[in-house]
Amino acid sequence: xxxxxxxxxxxxxxxxxxxxxxxxxxxxxxxxxxxxxxxxxxxxxxxxxxxxxxxxxxxxxxxxxxxxxxxxxxxxxxxxxxxxxxxxxxxxxxxxxxxxxxxxxxxxxxxxxxxxxxxxxxxxxxxxxxxxxxxxxxxxxxxxxxxxxxxxxxxxxxxxxxxxxxxxxxxxxxxxxxxxxxxxxxxxxxxxxxxxxxxxxxxxxxxxxxxxxxxxxxxxxxxxxxxxxxxxxxxxxxxxxxxxxxxxxxxxxxxxxxxxxxxxxxxxxxxxxxxxxxxxxxxxxxxxxxxxxxxxxxx
Amino acid sequence: xxxxxxxxxxxxxxxxxxxxxxxxxxxxxxxxxxxxxxxxxxxxxxxxxxxxxxxxxxxxxxxxxxxxxxxxxxxxxxxxxxxxxxxxxxxxxxxxxxxxxxxxxxxxxxxxxxxxxxxxxxxxxxxxxxxxxxxxxxxxxxxxxxxxxxxxxxxxxxxxxxxxxxxxxxxxxxxxxxxxxxxxxxxxxxxxxxxxxxxxxxxxxxxxxxxxxxxxxxxxxxxxxxxxxxxxxxxxxxxxxxxxxxxxxxxxxxxxxxxxxxxxxxxxxxxxxxxxxxxxxxxxxxxxxxxxxxxxxxxxxxxxxxxxxxxxxxxxxxxxxxxxxxxxxxxxxxxxxxxxxxxxxxxxxxxxxxxxxxxxxxxxxxxxxxxxxxxxxxxxxxxxxxxxxxxxxxxxxxxxx
Numbered sequence: 286x287x288x289x290x291x292x293x294x295x296x297x298x299x300x301x302x303x304x305x306x307x308x309x310x311x312x313x314x315x316x317x318x319x320x321x322x323x324x325x326x327x328x329x330x331x332x333x334x335x336x337x338x339x340x341x342x343x344x345x346x347x348x349x350x351x352x353x354x355x356x357x358x359x360x361x362x363x364x365x366x367x368x369x370x371x372x373x374x375x376x377x378x379x380x381x382x383x384x385x386x387x388x389x390x391x392x393x394x395x396x397x398x399x400x401x402x403x404x405x406x407x408x409x410x411x412x413x414x415x416x417x418x419x420x421x422x423x424x425x426x427x428x429x430x431x432x433x434x435x436x437x438x439x440x441x442x443x444x445x446x447x448x449x450x451x452x453x454x455x456x457x458x459x460x461x462x463x464x465x466x467x468x469x470x471x472x473x474x475x476x477x478x479x480x481x482x483x484x485x486x487x488x489x490x491x492x493x494x495x496x497x498x499x500x501x502x503x504x505x506x507x508x509x510x511x512x513x514x515x516x517x518x519x520x521x522x523x524x525x526x527x528x529x530x531x532x533x534x535x536x537x538x539x540x541x542x543x544x545x546x547x548x549x550x551x552x553x554x555x556x557x558x559x560x561x562x563x564x565x566x567x568x569x570x571x572x573x574x575x576x577x578x579x580x581x582x583x584x
Numbered sequence: 585x586x587x588x589x590x591x592x593x594x595x596x597x598x599x600x601x602x603x604x605x606x607x608x609x610x611x612x613x614x615x616x617x618x619x620x621x622x623x624x625x626x627x628x629x630x631x632x633x634x635x636x637x638x639x640x641x642x643x644x645x646x647x648x649x650x651x652x653x654x655x656x657x658x659x660x661x662x663x664x665x666x667x668x669x670x671x672x673x674x675x676x677x678x679x680x681x682x683x684x685x686x687x688x689x690x691x692x693x694x695x696x697x698x699x700x701x702x703x704x705x706x707x708x709x710x711x712x713x714x715x716x717x718x719x720x721x722x723x724x725x726x727x728x729x730x731x732x733x734x735x736x737x738x739x740x741x742x743x744x745x746x747x748x749x750x751x752x753x754x755x756x757x758x759x760x761x762x763x764x765x766x767x768x769x770x771x772x773x774x775x776x777x778x779x780x781x782x783x784x785x786x787x788x789x790x791x792x793x794x795x796x797x798x799x800x801x802x803x804x805x806x807x808x809x810x811x812x813x814x815x816x817x818x819x820x821x822x823x824x825x826x827x828x829x830x831x832x833x834x835x836x837x838x839x840x841x842x843x844x845x846x847x848x849x850x851x852x853x854x855x856x857x858x859x860x861x862x863x864x865x866x867x868x869x870x871x872x873x874x875x876x877x878x879x880x881x882x883x884x885x886x887x888x889x890x891x892x893x894x895x896x897x898x899x900x901x902x903x904x905x906x907x908x909x910x911x912x913x914x915x916x917x918x919x920x921x922x923x924x925x926x927x928x929x930x931x932x933x934x935x936x937x938x939x940x941x942x943x944x945x946x947x948x949x950x951x952x953x954x955x956x957x958x959x960x961x962x963x964x965x966x967x968x969x970x971x972x973x974x975x976x977x978x979x980x981x982x983x984x985x
Contacts, residue, residue: 312920390820391817392745392786392820395708395715399744399745399746433920434919438919438949448865450866450868451889452865452866452919453863453865456866456869456972478708478710479710505865506868508711509710529869533872533875534868534875536851536853541868542849542863542864542867544818550727551728551732555872572876572973573866573870573872573972574973574974575973
C-alpha cells in the first residue's frame with residue numbers, strides 16, 4: 286500500500302488542453318499513470334493524444350468521472366477559475382482533488398474550505414507539486430504521478446515524504462533515492478496560507494500505512510501547521526520522523542515566494558517550529574542537505 | 585501590496601467607517617488650502633501626516649533634522665510651515681531602516697479631541713481558514729507587544745465567510761471594548777464596514793490603530809478611525825483595477841520591481857552572498873544553509889519552475905546590481921526543467937556581465953550531465969558543488985578569501 290493514490294488509481298485532468306496541463310499529462314502518461322480523462326469546458330468530444338494513447342476530453346467533470354471511472358482529479362486551471370474547478374470536482378464526488386495552480390486568491394480558498402466542510406472529497410494543494418506513489422519499473426515508472434514532480438527521482442519503498450515546498454520535496458526524495466532508499470508516497474501540500482490538507486492529515490495517514498516505515502516532514506515559516514503536526518506526533522507517532530524547516534534567515538513581514546511563507550506578528554518563525562519538532566522527538570536536519578541522513582540515522 | 589493610510593481610509597469610508605475629514609496633497613500650498621477649509625468648517629486642530637508605507641511615523645526623524653512625521657497644528661500658517669519641512673524630505677522611522685523614505689504626499693485632516701484609544705483589525709486566521717476580527721482596549725500601542733504581555737486584552741471573533749460579520753458579533757465586540765449606549769450600535773456598524781472592506785477588497789490585513797472615541801461636535805462621543813493600515817492579496821489584484829491603480833512604485837525596492845518584470849521573485853537582504861535558486865522552499869533553504877556555514881545571504885531569489893535563459897541572465901544582472909554582493913551561489917534542482925538550459929543561461933550571463941566574483945554552481949536533476957559539461961567546457965571560472973552543503977561551504981570559503 287501507500288497513501289492517497291495507488292498505481293491503479295484512475296485520474297482525470299482538469300485543464301488538460303492548456304500548455305502546462307498538457308505537458309504534465311504527457312509526463313504522467315510516460316510514467317505509467319492511468320490518466321483516463323481530460324476536462325476542458327467547450328472541448329468535450331475532442332481527444333488528447335500522446336504516444337499512441339487516446340484520452341477522451343469532456344466538458345463537465347461529473348460526465349468524465351461517470352464515463353471513465355476516474356476517482357481523482359489533477360487541476361491545472363488558471364487562478365481565476367481554479368476554485369470553481371475544485372468545487373466542480375467535489376460536486377462530482379471525486380475522492381481526491383490535487384490542485385497544482387499557483388496564485389489563487391486567498392478569499393477564494395476560504396470559500397472553498399467552507400464548501401468542502403462535511404464532504405468526503407479531499408483536497409491537496411493548491412500551489413503544490415502534487416502526489417507521487419512510485420512504481421516498480423525503471424526509474425520508479427508504473428507508479429501514480431499526479432502533478433508536476435519529476436517521476437524519475439523516485440524509487441519504490443517505505444519512506445513517506447510530506448512538504449509545503451516542491452523543490453525541497455525533490456531534494457529530500459533524491460537524497461533518499463541516491464542512498465538506495467525508496468518512498469511509499471510523496472505529498473506536496475502546497476505553499477498557500479489556506480490549503481486543503483495539512484501536514485497533520487498526511488502524518489496521520491503515514492502513521493496508519495503499514496508500508497510506510499519512516500517519515501520526512503519538511504516545513505517552512507508561516508502559520509502553525511508544523512507545530513500542530515509535531516504535537517500530534519509527540520502523543521501518537523509510532524514511526525521515526527525527521528524534519529527540516531526552511532526560512533530561518535527570512536526577514537519578518539516579507540512573503541518568501543510562497544504566499545503562506547511569512548512571519549507576521551512574531552508568529553510562524555522557524556525557531557518556534559524547530560523547537561516544536563525537538564520537543565516532539567522529531568529528528569532535525571541541521572541543513573537541507575541532511576534530511577535523508579537524519580531520518581536514516583533514526584531507523 | 586500595501587496601501588497608504590489615505591487610500592485605506594478612502595476605502596473604509598466608502599463602506600461606512602467614519603474617518604476624520606481631510607484630504608491628501610503634494611504641496612505645502614495645497615496643504616494650507618485644505619487646512620483653511622477644515623478650520624472654516626469648525627475644526628480647531630488639524631493634523632498633517634506623512635504618507636509612507638511604514639509605521640512609527642510620529643516618532644520618526646527627517647534627514648533634514650525635522651522631528652516627527654505626524655504634527656498637530658492650530659493654524660493654516662503652521663500647516664504650511666510644517667508641510668514645507670516634510671515634503672521632499674526623507675523620513676526615518678524604526679520600520680524604514682536607516683535609508684528612510686522620501687515623503688511626497690501628506691494627509692491633512694481634522695484632529696478632534698481623543699477620549700479613548702482602541703484597536704481593531706481583520707485578518708485571516710490560518711488555523712481556522714476563516715477571517716478573524718480582533719479588537720482590544722489597548723489602542724495606540726504596538727499590538728504585538730499587547731499580545732505578548734496581555735493576551736487576555738485581545739478579543740477575537742471568528743467570522744463565517746458565508747455569513748459575514750453578523751450584527752450580534754459586532755455588538756459583542758463593541759461591548760467588549762467597553763463601548764456603551766449609542767456607541768454600541770456605532771461600533772457594530774463600524775466593524776461591519778471594516779469587515780466589508782476587508783472582504784470586498786481582498787485584503788490580507790486591515791488594522792485601525794487607534795480607533796478612537798472622540799468628542800463629537802454636538803458634545804456627544806463618537807467613533808473615528810484615526811489611523812489605518814491595509815495590505816492586499818496580490819493574487820486577487822487581477823479583479824480590482826481600482827486597487828491596482830493605488831500601487832505606489834516609489835515605496836517598493838527598485839530591484840524587486842525589476843525582478844517582477846521578469847517573473848522573478850527577488851527580495852533584497854543585507855548579506856554578501858547572492859543566491860539564485862529554483863523554487864521558493866529551496867531558495868529559503870539555500871539562504872539558511874549559507875548562514876549555517878557562516879556566510880550571510882544577500883537575497884532571496886526564486887527563478888521559478890520553468891526558468892528560461894533570458895530569465896537567468898536577468899537574474900544575474902539583478903543580483904549583481906547589489907554592491908554588497910561578493911559571491912554567488914546558484915542552486916538548481918531541475919526536476920522537469922532542463923539543467924543544460926540553465927547551464928547555458930549561466931555561461932551566457934557570466935560572459936555578458938563580465939562577472940569577476942566567485943561563482944559556485946550546484947546543478948542536479950534533468951539532463952544534468954549535459955549541463956555540467958556545458959559549464960566545464962565554457963572556459964568560464966565556475967566552482968562546482970556536488971551537493972547543497974558542498975556548494976554552500978565553497979561559496980562561503982571563496983568569499984572569505
